[in-house]
Amino acid sequence: MTLRSTLKQPFLNGVAKLPDFMQRAMLTPQLRRICIRVPLLRAVYSGCLRRHPFDLQFGIDTSGLVDAFALQRDQRLADQLSPYMGSQPTIIRRALDTLGDISGYTFVDIGCGKGRPLIVASEYPFAVALGYDISIDLVKTANENATAIARRFPARAPICAVVENVADMAVPCGNVVVFMFNPFGPELMTTLLHKLEEALANGAIQHLFVVYDNPVCGDVFDGSEHLKRWFATMFDYDQHELGFGPEEREGVVIWQSVSGARPDVFADRNRRITTKDKLSAAVE
Numbered sequence: 071m072t073l074r075s076t077l078k079q080p081f082l083n084g085v086a087k088l089p090d091f092m093q094r095a096m097l098t099p100q101l102r103r104i105c106i107r108v109p110l111l112r113a114v115y116s117g118c119l120r121r122h123p124f125d126l127q128f129g130i131d132t133s134g135l136v137d138a139f140a141l142q143r144d145q146r147l148a149d150q151l152s153p154y155m156g157s158q159p160t161i162i163r164r165a166l167d168t169l170g171d172i173s174g175y176t177f178v179d180i181g182c183g184k185g186r187p188l189i190v191a192s193e194y195p196f197a198v199a200l201g202y203d204i205s206i207d208l209v210k211t212a213n214e215n216a217t218a219i220a221r222r223f224p225a226r227a228p229i230c231a232v233v234e235n236v237a238d239m240a241v242p243c244g245n246v247v248v249f250m251f252n253p254f255g256p257e258l259m260t261t262l263l264h265k266l267e268e269a270l271a272n273g274a275i276q277h278l279f280v281v282y283d284n285p286v287c288g289d290v291f292d293g294s295e296h297l298k299r300w301f302a303t304m305f306d307y308d309q310h311e312l313g314f315g316p317e318e319r320e321g322v323v324i325w326q327s328v329s330g331a332r333p334d335v336f337a338d339r340n341r342r343i344t345t346k347d348k349l350s351a352a353v354e
């Protein structure tokens with residue numbers, strides 16, 4: 071581990087503790103546009119360290135940015151991981167709204183972090199919302215958030231987060247929606263795809279949607295004979311989310327399984343994914 075990676079997380083934690091008026095001053099659009107290009111400052115200027123409006127609304131903690139080396143001490147594994155940052159709730163909702171009737175499906179967030187997508191999923195008629203993450207601390211926070219949401223909305227689907235490396239995970243069966251917000255690189259993504267393909271081939275999963283927000287490794291799923299495209303677009307951040315994430319818009323691509331497939335409804339579902347770097351992809 072380098073000196074830079076050792077110091078990075080305490081530095082980010084320090085910035086996260088600054089009062090919001092100071093963070094807002096640092097994040098003025100002109101300053102942000104320049105500073106976000108400086109690798110060392112990119113994390114600070116991502117806006118992820120500010121308390122997201124979603125957290126203020128529900129009294130939970132899904133904000134923050136956790137560096138890959140703070141998530142995982144094994145250097146080889148850490149090299150494949152993306153840092154923790156929460157996805158934008160309005161983008162998750164718009165993606166889930168394309169799916170149609172998902173009553174009784176199991177929602178699974180691969181790399182759930184503090185559980186923001188699990189909480190959004192609990193607004194929908196899923197049977198259960200499951201999250202898997204490699205970080206013990208993030209899963210602990212996700213389950214604390216789930217408890218707070220269950221107290222406030224007792225009729226919602228249960229949420230459960232589990233500490234698990236996706237490479238060791240058993241995939242759920244039945245009808246499943248897998249959600250991901252760029253959790254890791256192509257090697258682990260291929261491992262995940264093989265698990266899903268096996269479950270589809272042996273009938274454990276009957277129908278599957280893969281909802282991939284920021285689809286950096288989207289070509290892995292495009293290469294599968296068991297999947298086909300359902301939807302592809304760039305979604306703008308909602309106005310109130312601008313400045314609370316690294317971008318202003320995000321690519322979302324959705325695949326469904328060939329087995330149990332629903333009729334295609336989105337004409338431009340095959341739009342091309344262009345990957346800028348390991349943290350960012352766009353849909354053209």
Ligand SMILES: C[S@@+](CC[C@H](N)C(=O)[O-])C[C@H]1O[C@@H](n2cnc3c(N)ncnc32)[C@H](O)[C@@H]1O
Pocket residue numbers: 141151152153154155156157179180181182183184185186187202203204205208234235236237250251252253254258
């Ligand atoms: C970009 S964050 C997304 C968090 C959450 N899904 C969201 O959208 O708000 C990616 C998450 O994937 C997790 N992750 C990375 N590699 C993993 C692995 N091999 N197994 C399980 N979780 C992993 C990280 O710990 C991190 O919390």
